[in-house]
Amino acid sequence: MDPALAAQISEAVAEKMLQYRRDESGWKICREGNGVSVSWRPSVEFPGNLYRGEGIVNGTPEQVWDCVKPLAGTLRDKWDENVNSFEIIESITDTQCVSRTTTPSAVMKLISPRDFVDLVLVKTYEDGTLSSNATSVEHLLCPPKPGYVRGFNHPCGCFCGPLPGEPNKTSLVTFFQTDLSGYLPQGVVDSFFPRSMAGFYANLQKAVKKFYG
16 A cells, blocks of 8 residues: 555544544443443444443553554454454554454344454554554455455544553543444444443453453
8 A cells, every 4th residue: 555645544534533532522322331431423424323432441551552452463353252353464664554354243143244454553642642543445455355244444443541640540442433334224233333342341351351460
C-alpha cells in the first residue's frame, strides 16, 4: 500500500477517534454492569451504529495493550472469543500495518464467519495513552476468501491509558462501527454488538490475569 496514502487515511481515522472520545453528546447507554458501560449513537459513516465501550481493567497499560494491540505479537487471538485469527498482510512502518482478522460464527450461527482487512495505526499520546486507529481497506494481497463474508470496519479502535494514582489499573475506551455485510436482520446486529463488547471486557480481564498474574 502506498505509504503516503496510508498515512493520510490513518491520520484522518485517528482524528475521528479523538472526536468520538471528546464528544459526549448523543450517546445512549445500552448495557451496563461489572464496571463496564456500552453506549451507542447513530453512525455518520454508514446506516448503522457507533458503539462506545468504557471500563477499568486491572493491569498496567502495557499489560492490557499487549492483549489488545492490533500488531504483530498481540495476544488477542489467544483470548478474544470474537477473534479466530490475526495476521499482518503488510507492515508499512513499525506503528502502521494492514491486517486480516477472522471471526467465528455467532448468535447460534445466524452470523456466519467474517473476515476484515484493516489499515491500522498505533499512536502514543503525551499522557502515555496508547491508541489503535483502524478502518477497512482493500488490499491486493488479500482478496475475499471462500468461507468468509468480508465485513467492513468504519473508523474504530481503542484508547488504552493510565489511571492517575492507580499504576496497576488501566482505562480502556473502545469504539466499534462495523458493517457485518450479508443479509442480517438489524435486530440481530443491534443485540450482538453490546453483548459482545461487554464480553470483550470480561474476557480481557481474565486474559490479563492469566498472562500476567
